Each structure stands twice: as structure tokens, then as C-alpha cells.
Amino acid sequence: MSADDPTPSPAETEPALPKVARVPLDKLVLDPNNPRIMGRVKPWPVPRERWADDDVQRNITNALQGPNADDLTDLLFSIAAIGWREANPIRVRPLDETRLLVIDGNRRVAALRWAQANNDEEIGKLPPSILKLRTVLALISDERPTPDDRIERALSHVHGIYPWSAENEASVFEELQSSFALDDEMLGNTFGLTEMMVQARVGARRLLASLVAEGRTQTIPESAHDVLARALERPSFQRWLDWRPGAAVCGNEQSWRRLCSWLMRTSRPTMGEGPNGREPRGRRWFKPLITTRSEVDEVARLLPSPARLDHWERQRRADVQRGDPDEQLLLAAEGAMLDVQDALNTFSAAWPVLTDKQRRELGRLTDTLRELFDARTSETQHQNTMLGSQVQPSVAPSAKTPLIDAPQAPESDVATAVVSVKARPIPSHDTLRTVSVGGVGRSVSHELVQLFFAAHHYLNSPEFHRMIEDASHAVQAAISLVAPIISAVHHADNAQIQQSPSWNPRFTGDQAHLSTLTVAQYRSITGLTLDGLGRINLIVGENNSGKTSVLEAISLLMHQSDPGEVLTALRRRARWDITRDAEWTSQELPAPVQVTAHLSGTPSRESSVTLTRSTEPPESAENRVMFLCSLANEARAGEHIQRSTIDIWAGREPKMQVHGERFWLGPTVFHSPFSSSDPETLQRANDLAIQLGVKDRLMQFLREEIDGDLRSIELVRDRRFRVSHNERKDSPDLSSFGDGLQRAFQIGLHLAAAAGGVLLIDELENALHTNLLIPFTRLIQELAVEFNVQVFISTHSKETVDAFLFNDYRNEDIVAYGLPAKGSEQPVKRYGGPGLRDVVEGLDLDIRRV
Numbered sequence: 001m002s003a004d005d006p007t008p009s010p011a012e013t014e015p016a017l018p019k020v021a022r023v024p025l026d027k028l029v030l031d032p033n034n035p036r037i038m039g040r041v042k043p044w045p046v047p048r049e050r051w052a053d054d055d056v057q058r059n060i061t062n063a064l065q066g067p068n069a070d071d072l073t074d075l076l077f078s079i080a081a082i083g084w085r086e087a088n089p090i091r092v093r094p095l096d097e098t099r100l101l102v103i104d105g106n107r108r109v110a111a112l113r114w115a116q117a118n119n120d121e122e123i124g125k126l127p128p129s130i131l132k133l134r135t136v137l138a139l140i141s142d143e144r145p146t147p148d149d150r151i152e153r154a155l156s157h158v159h160g161i162y163p164w165s166a167e168n169e170a171s172v173f174e175e176l177q178s179s180f181a182l183d184d185e186m187l188g189n190t191f192g193l194t195e196m197m198v199q200a201r202v203g204a205r206r207l208l209a210s211l212v213a214e215g216r217t218q219t220i221p222e223s224a225h226d227v228l229a230r231a232l233e234r235p236s237f238q239r240w241l242d243w244r245p246g247a248a249v250c251g252n253e254q255s256w257r258r259l260c261s262w263l264m265r266t267s268r269p270t271m272g273e274g275p276n277g278r279e280p281r282g283r284r285w286f287k288p289l290i291t292t293r294s295e296v297d298e299v300a301r302l303l304p305s306p307a308r309l310d311h312w313e314r315q316r317r318a319d320v321q322r323g324d325p326d327e328q329l330l331l332a333a334e335g336a337m338l339d340v341q342d343a344l345n346t347f348s349a350a351w352p353v354l355t356d357k358q359r360r361e362l363g364r365l366t367d368t369l370r371e372l373f374d375a376r377t378s379e380t381q382h383q384n385t386m387l388g389s390q391v392q393p394s395v396a397p398s399a400k401t402p403l404i405d406a407p408q409a410p411e412s413d414v415a416t417a418v419v420s421v422k423a424r425p426i427p428s429h430d431t432l433r434t435v436s437v438g439g440v441g442r443s444v445s446h447e448l449v450q451l452f453f454a455a456h457h458y459l460n461s462p463e464f465h466r467m468i469e470d471a472s473h474a475v476q477a478a479i480s481l482v483a484p485i486i487s488a489v490h491h492a493d494n495a496q497i498q499q500s501p502s503w504n505p506r507f508t509g510d511q512a513h514l515s516t517l518t519v520a521q522y523r524s525i526t527g528l529t530l531d532g533l534g535r536i537n538l539i540v541g542e543n544n545s546g547k548t549s550v551l552e553a554i555s556l557l558m559h560q561s562d563p564g565e566v567l568t569a570l571r572r573r574a575r576w577d578i579t580r581d582a583e584w585t586s587q588e589l590p591a592p593v594q595v596t597a598h599l600s601g602t603p604s605r606e607s608s609v610t611l612t613r614s615t616e617p618p619e620s621a622e623n624r625v626m627f628l629c630s631l632a633n634e635a636r637a638g639e640h641i642q643r644s645t646i647d648i649w650a651g652r653e654p655k656m657q658v659h660g661e662r663f664w665l666g667p668t669v670f671h672s673p674f675s676s677s678d679p680e681t682l683q684r685a686n687d688l689a690i691q692l693g694v695k696d697r698l699m700q701f702l703r704e705e706i707d708g709d710l711r712s713i714e715l716v717r718d719r720r721f722r723v724s725h726n727e728r729k730d731s732p733d734l735s736s737f738g739d740g741l742q743r744a745f746q747i748g749l750h751l752a753a754a755a756g757g758v759l760l761i762d763e764l765e766n767a768l769h770t771n772l773l774i775p776f777t778r779l780i781q782e783l784a785v786e787f788n789v790q791v792f793i794s795t796h797s798k799e800t801v802d803a804f805l806f807n808d809y810r811n812e813d814i815v816a817y818g819l820p821a822k823g824s825e826q827p828v829k830r831y832g833g834p835g836l837r838d839v840v841e842g843l844d845l846d847i848r849r850v
Contacts, residue, residue, distance in 0.1 A: 024134060025109070025112070029057065030057055031051075031060075031101060031102050032050075032051050033045040051101065052096075058583075061114075064110040065110060079115050079130060080127075083129055084112060084136065089137040090137075091105060091139045100138070116133070167204075167226070170201040170204065170225070170229075173202050199245040200229045200233045201229045204229040204232055206248040207248065216260070217264055221291075223292070227288075230293040230297075231300070240255050241259065262288060264288055265285050266288075267283040267284060269283055270283065307338060308338060314331055315335065503662050503663065505665070505666045506637055506664065507599065508666055509756045511666075513533075513535075513666075513758065515599065515600045516533065517529070517557075518595070521593060522556075522594075523546070524546055524822065525546045525550065528819075533790070533815060534813055535785070535789075536784065536791050536833075537816075538814065538816040539551065539794045540794075540816055540817065544822050545822055546822070548763075551794055552569045555569065556593065556595060557596075557597055557665065558757075560607075560637065561635040561642040561662075563645070563656040563658065566589065566631065566633070566646060567654065568678075569590070574588075583628060583650065585654065589629065590611065591612055592610075593609065594610050596608040599665070608636045609635045609636075610633070614631075615629050627649055629647075632644075643660055667756055668760070669757075671747055671759070671760065673739075681750075682749065684753055685750050689748070694751065694787075697783075705772055709725050710726075711725060722734070740772065743766070744768065744772070755787035758789070758790050758792065759789050760792050761793045762794050763794055765800045778808070781804070801840075805836060811837055812833055814832075817829065817830055
């Protein structure tokens with residue numbers, strides 16, 4: 001039982017003498033704490049008050065069915081062939097006055113419901129009796145089970161047709177230990193396991209739970225428990241980890257951490273072209289290094305040899321991460337050398353007992369290996385001659401020469417070799433030869449091999465290091481000369497700001513700004529038109545009037561057919577990772593959508609974006625049953641058309657496809673106080689803010705208006721911002737400061753990222769003190785003019801509108817739009833800056849309520 005559920009759990013309330021009756025199928029509630037689905041329903045175990053919740057029951061059903069209902073295939077074919085089997089009734093107990101909780105038979109009930117909902121030809125035509133079945137035979141009980149009853153049920157699953165995993169077994173063992181005081185030996189004898197196997201299963205469960213509790217990881221791969229339990233059964237792993245079953249801990253913390261790195265997923269950054277060259281674009285995840293019990297046995301044999309274990313780890317990681325072919329070839333060669341060394345050790349130890357015939361055979365193999373080595377050495381010397389290089393092996397081949405050696409080159413000859421190779425054309429196919437090491441083959445040019453060794457010595461020479469030092473001074477001098485030029489270029493009215501390498505802006509500056517916006521359909525907005533857009537556009541209205549929807553519609557338009565923006569807009573609204581719930585995502589996708597705009601300076605150039613939703617699976621769909629919906633996006637910019645689709649499937653990540661060009665209308669940034677900013681966007685914004693000189697001005701503003709002890713805010717490796725502060729010596733994270741400082745800092749950075757484009761700010765006043773609004777709105781306007789940014793700001797605050805009007809800076813740039821309340825038929829009201837200030841000042845007008 002759980003701490004928040006004082007009543008016995010479903011597993012503990014099975015009756016001793018149940019009664020048999022037919023119960024309604026629609027009154028059955030699946031058991032969310034069924035060990036078969038342990039860990040698939042989060043959080044687990046589920047508290048009693050949520051057992052019957054629709055979302056919990058939906059998650060249980062999906063967990064029992066498995067991907068594409070694969071886990072129910074046998075039952076589905078059985079039901080289609082012989083009908084519902086009453087010989088083995090399900091077991092239930094009353095949950096409340098009208099519903100029954102399924103104790104045993106959850107999988108069968110899930111299969112029956114799926115069969116009635118999906119009468120699919122793939123599983124055979126269901127008999128009419130199954131389609132009409134509304135009640136099932138059940139054993140109804142109310143009493144607490146005895147240890148024998150609980151063990152009998154557990155045995156039926158542990159040794160059944162579909163046995164439980166080691167984690168499921170461990171949960172039962174822990175329950176029997178705590179509820180009925182059964183020790184490890186008794187459990188082992190009962191379930192046909194050794195005492196050590198019981199300890200390994202329970203120990204693995206507790207060790208992995210401690211990782212989550214300590215915050216080392218948030219998710220445990222499904223394979224981790226079975227793999228760890230297998231490892232704890234092996235004596236070699238027990239010694240290596242210093243495993244202590246009684247305390248369920250590993251004494252060797254270093255070995256335990258290393259094993260955890262093999263059991264968990266790993267990631268590495270993906271790189272792409274950015275404003276400052278190649279930079280991280282995200283992270284790519286890789287599966288664990290050990291996922292099966294056989295791989296555990298393989299590693300167990302390597303534990304006594306640290307060199308073998310290190311090589312296995314690097315080789316396995318290169319395989320999982322699909323490393324560079326050269327790296328894999330090198331690892332294969334290292335493995336072969338380890339094999340040779342092991343063979344030499346074996347021959348040395350066994351030499352006294354070898355027969356004459358075996359010694360002659362060993363001599364023959366040695367001669368063959370020597371001939372191969374000499375041939376390769378001569379071949380390398382021939383290639384050196386072709387290169388015009390004087391590179392020679394430092395030691396002539398002899399009986400004592402190592403089996404594998406790299407040619408050496410005097411430093412004075414390296415430059416000649418490098419220049420000679422650069423002067424030669426790329427080798428033809430005829431000059432390429434195939435080298436096979438450790439069973440791995442690849443085509444490699446001997447010229448390139450020789451160049452590698454020459455470059456290796458050159459890069460380690462004092463001459464090269466002196467050259468690098470001189471070059472470093474030259475680069476620093478060049479930067480100091482070029483920096484003012486870069487700053488001046490970026491201050492230009494039509495700043496050319498690059499976005500991601502795959503989605504670039506079609507227009508920048510005035511050409512990327514909107515003069516008119518029409519939202520024919522987006523969420524609750526219909527037929528909305530904003531004419532005469534300016535540089536600073538205030539979208540004003542009460543709560544739930546559609547202010548955020550207007551900003552989202554603009555963002556969709558600016559991003560054109562980029563499918564990622566649709567999901568990003570949903571993620572901002574939901575404030576969680578929407579890809580984990582495909583059904584929710586399919587229901588919340590905005591459609592239909594029709595947004596149109598004219599771009600500034602060229603009224604004839606119209607841009608639009610149209611989104612339509614379909615529930616018809618594509619013709620190429622492999623499993624039509626799991627298909628939820630598809631969102632089609634067609635974007636137009638003048639005569640240019642681009643399209644994309646997003647397919648949503650149950651239990652899968654959304655599938656996105658882009659057809660045609662990959663262009664945004666212009667640089668676009670969306671900032672919301674209600675969802676964390678994208679780390680990649682913040683990093684790009686920080687880099688641009690430094691280049692454009694915004695960072696220094698922003699820090700000066702923060703010191704003058706918020707915190708005079710601020711020294712700097714710098715981006716560190718983990719994409720977090722560290723603060724240097726006069727009163728803080730620990731360089732705290734920016735998140736440890738007030739929300740107002742964080743928000744002002746991020747908006748300032750985003751103005752730099754939106755240079756020459758559009759910045760969308762949702763609820764500007766959120767987290768900002770009213771005393772800060774006037775100086776901060778002036779800073780926004782100044783930077784918007786300097787870097788030619790068109791700004792759209794949603795607000796329900798009169799103080800925010802007044803701050804823009806009374807900050808004494810370019811009122812002619814300000815346009816305010818009053819949105820009518822939801823359900824009202826009043827049109828949108830437009831107000832120009834200078835005239836609006838006079839009215840607001842004279843009448844204390846609140847345009848939110850006009």
C-alpha cells in the first residue's frame with residue numbers, strides 16, 4: 001500500500017471465497033498499479049483517488065496494448081477465433097457503488113475492449129457474439145488475501161506464458177517481504193530462483209530508485225532493471241562493484257557510476273552553422289551501451305582486464321553513436337593488437353608443453369606475419385618516393401622490430417612532405433588500396449596515410465608552436481580592427497541577421513515588416529484586421545480577449561511553412577513537453593488557420609499561411625489504427641510557395657515533412673513570461689547582443705534601474721547565465737535573481753536576435769515593477785529604432801500603455817489596438833501614438849474598455 005492510501009491496495013483485497021457473477025464490461029476499472037505495467041504510468045504507484053480518472057485509465061490501456069497493440073496480438077487472434085473464454089474468469093473487487101476494480105485479467109479486458117473498438121481485418125473478422133458482449137464472468141471478492149493467495153497469483157505471472165520482467169518480480173518480492181515477512185531464501189524456493197537472484201532483482205530495483213531520488217537521472221530505460229539484475233547475479237560484477245546485498249549498495253562508487261553510464265542514454269551536441277560559425281544546435285540522444293543480458297555476460301568476461309574493458313567501452317560507444325569511420329578503424333586495430341598480445345602471453349606460458357609440431361606451426365605463422373609487415377613497409381617506402389619525400393622509418397625492419405610501427409620523419413623534412421603532397425592532384429582510384437584490420441575493411445590512400453604521419457610530427461614541432469603563437473597575436477589584432485566595422489554594419493538600417501542554417505529569412509529590415517494583418521481564422525479569432533501597423537504595436541485587451549493568439553498568428557505567418565513553430569506555440573501554451581502526449585497534441589493543433597499580411601513598402605506583396613487538419617491517414621501509413629491526425633501547412637510570400645505536414649501517431653513522436661523552400665519571412669523571436677526561453681535562441685541572442693553592442697547597454701540599464709551591484713551576466717557552457725555581483729562571490733545562476741531582472745535581460749537580448757525583423761512580446765508588464773516600465777519601454781523603442789525591429793506587444797495593463805506614451809521618445813512610432821471582449825461584436829479600435837497621448841493625458845482614458 002502507498003503512504004497516501006491507507007486502505008489496502010488492489011492486490012491486497014482479493015477475497016478468500018469469491019462469488020461468481022456476470023459484471024458489466026463498461027463498469028470495469030483497470031488496475032493502475034498492476035506490476036505488469038510498472039513504470040509506464042507516471043507517477044507510479046497511482047494514488048487511490050486517481051484510479052478511475054480518464055487519463056489514468058487511458059494510459060493504462062495504452063501500456064497494456066503496447067506499440068500498435070503488438071502486446072495483445074495473441075489475445076486478439078484468440079478472441080477472433082474462439083470468442084471470449086469464460087473458463088478462467090477475471091477477478092474483481094468493488095471500487096465504489098457502481099464500479100469494479102480488475103485485480104486479475106487486466107490484459108484480457110484491454111484486449112476485449114480493443115477488439116470491439118477495432119474490428120480489423122488484420123486480426124480476423126470478430127464473431128457477432130463478441131461485438132455484442134456487454135458483460136463478462138468474474139470472481140468478486142472483498143476480503144484481504146492470504147500469503148498463499150498472493151503467491152499463487154504471482155506464480156501464475158512469473159512462470160506464465162508472458163512472464164514478468166525482473167523489475168515486476170522485484171516489486172512482488174518487496175511486497176511479500178514487507179507484508180508477509182518472507183525472507184530471500186523462502187522467496188527463492190517458492191519461485192524457483194536462487195537466493196542471490198532474488199537479492200539481485202530487489203537490489204537492482206532499489207539502486208535504480210536511488211538514482212532518481214538523488215537527482216542523477218529523471219528516466220530509467222526499460223532495459224536497465226533486467227540488465228542490472230543480471231549484472232548483480234554475476235560474481236565478477238559483484239567483486240567489481242563491491243556489491244553488498246544486505247544493504248543494497250555498491251561499495252565501489254567509481255565502478256557503480258561507470259556502470260550507470262552504460263545503462264543510461266547518453267547525448268552529444270549537434271552542430272550547425274550560426275552567426276559565429278559552427279555552433280551547437282541541440283542534442284542527439286543515443287541508446288545505452290548495454291541493453292541485453294547477453295551483453296552483460298560479455299562485459300563480465302572483460303572485467304578482470306582493465307585494458308580490455310576500456311577498449312570495449314570506447315568501441316561500443318563508437319558503434320552506438322555511429323562515430324567517424326577512421327575512429328572505428330583505429331579501435332578495430334587496437335582490438336586486434338590486444339588479441340595479438342593475449343596470444344603472445346598464451347604462447348609464452350604454454351611454450352614448455354607445446355609439441356614440436358605446434359612449435360613449427362607457430363614459427364610458420366610468425367614468418368607469415370613478418371613477410372606481411374616487410375611488404376607493407378616496402379610499400380610505404382615506395383609511396384614516399386612517389387611523394388618526393390625523404391620520410392623513412394627510423395629503424396630498419398629486423399627480428400626485434402615491433403609488429404606494428406608508424407614511420408618517423410625528421411622535423412626538417414616535414415615541410416617538404418606537406419608541400420609536396422599539396423602540390424599533387426587528388427589520387428586516382430587506382431592509387432587507393434584496401435586495408436583490413438580486425439575484420440573491418442576500408443579504402444585508404446597511402447599518400448594520405450604518409451601525410452598524416454608527416455603532419456603529426458609537424459604539429460608537435462617547436463616551429464609549429466611558434467607559428468601558432470604569432471598567428472594568435474595576429475588574429476587578436478585583426479579582431480580589434482574589424483570589430484568596429486562589424487558593429488557599424490550591424491547598426492545599419494537593413495541589418496542582415498542569419499537564422500538557423502536550414503531556415504533563413506527571405507527579407508530583412510523594412511521589407512520584413514508588416515503593414516496590414518488579417519487573421520481570418522485562428523483559434524477563437526475570426527475576421528480580425530489590424531491596419532496601419534507601426535514600429536511599436538500594442539495589442540491591448542482584457543483577459544481571454546485573444547491577445548496572445550494575435551501574436552501566435554503573426555509568428556506562424558513569419559515562420560511560413562516551418563512545422564516546428566506550430567509545435568513550439570503549443571508547447572508555450574501547455575508549458576510542458578507536448579510530444580509525450582500525442583492524443584493531446586492532435587486535439588490541440590490549431591486548425592483551420594488563415595492568416596494574411598502585406599509587407600511594408602510593397603503593398604502588392606501579400607504573404608499568407610494556411611493550416612488545415614485531416615484525420616485521414618496517408619496512403620503510405622503502415623498502421624492506420626494508430627494514426628491520429630495530420631496538419632498541412634501552405635505558406636505564400638508573393639509568388640513563392642512552400643508546404644509542410646505534421647503527422648501525429650499514438651505513441652510516437654510527430655513526423656514532420658517540408659516540401660519546397662525553407663524560408664521565414666524575416667528574423668522572428670517570440671518571448672513569453674509563461675514558458676522558458678529556448679536555450680538555443682538565448683545563446684544566439686547573447687552572441688548577437690555582444691556583436692551589436694546591446695549587451696553593454698543592457699547591463700548599464702540593469703545597473704542603473706534594478707541592481708547597482710551587477711558587474712556582468714555571462715553565458716557558460718551549459719547554456720546557463722552566470723552573474724558576477726559585488727555582494728555575491730559564488731557567481732550565482734541568473735535564475736537566483738528576481739523575475740523582473742531576468743525578464744528585462746532576456747527581452748534586451750531578444751531585441752538583438754530580432755534585428756531587421758519582428759519581435760513578439762507577450763504580457764510585457766508581467767514580473768516588471770511599474771516604476772521600471774517608463775525607462776524600460778524607452779530602451780525597447782531606442783533599440784527597435786537602432787536595429788530596425790518591428791515590435792508587437794500584448795498587454796492588459798493601462799500602466800504599460802501609459803509608459804510607452806509618456807517615456808518622451810518617438811510617440812509617432814506607437815500604434816495601439818483595443819481588442820473587444822470575447823463574444824463582443826465590437827470592431828477592433830486603432831489609436832495612433834501622438835493623438836492617443838493627448839486623449840489619455842486629458843481624459844485619463846483607458847483604451848482597454850473603450
